[in-house]
Amino acid sequence: EAQVTQNPRYLITVTGKKLTVTCSQNMNHEYMSWYRQDPGLGLRQIYYSMNVEVTDKGDVPEGYKVSRKEKRNFPLILESPSPNQTSLYFCASRTVTASSYNEQFFGPGTRLTVL
């Protein structure tokens, strides 16, 4: 089954304790992205990657890191989480073509609480 998976689905942590949220897709997609969802703000892009070893900042990158060492994986790293990073996080992926825009497939979301 074609899908984007995220782990963990729920996480409660404390300020300053490094954490990683994993994202993996099995569709051989070139493009992957992380979004955060906050009430009244919709979803906002954190980081994206156009392919292996190619990453760039989105609209709200502060406090986050990413890496893309393999095509299927795109982990999100919070090296020193703070309470304002409490949010719902989504990973998404899509294929890239020159002639049309393709649907982004979203993972199931990770609910993160930073105390």
Added chain:
Amino acid sequence: AQTVTQSQPEMSVQEAETVTLSCTYDTSESDYYLFWYKQPPSRQMILVIRQEAYKQQNATENRFSVNFQKAAKSFSLKISDSQLGDAAMYFCAYSFGPGNTGKLIFGQGTTLQVKP
């Protein structure tokens, strides 16, 4: 900067009735795409319908259709014959045309309640 605005935080509709969710956007681009996503309580993001800006014809997917007004930068979603399973948060989203970063810019969301 491109922005997407959904001015209705909450809407309600009676089962089997029709409801329209509003969305406006701002862009200076001529080639772009617009989307409506559904987020049920499971939190999964589900693509409902999409519209390519260069196409005049409004997109339709079964009971879902859009009213795309390019000059007015308006992109509303009409749900006909509403069903209980349509209850969810709906997000309007915008993206640039082909060859760009593929970033989706989302509106704030509209929570739709369907009354039996």
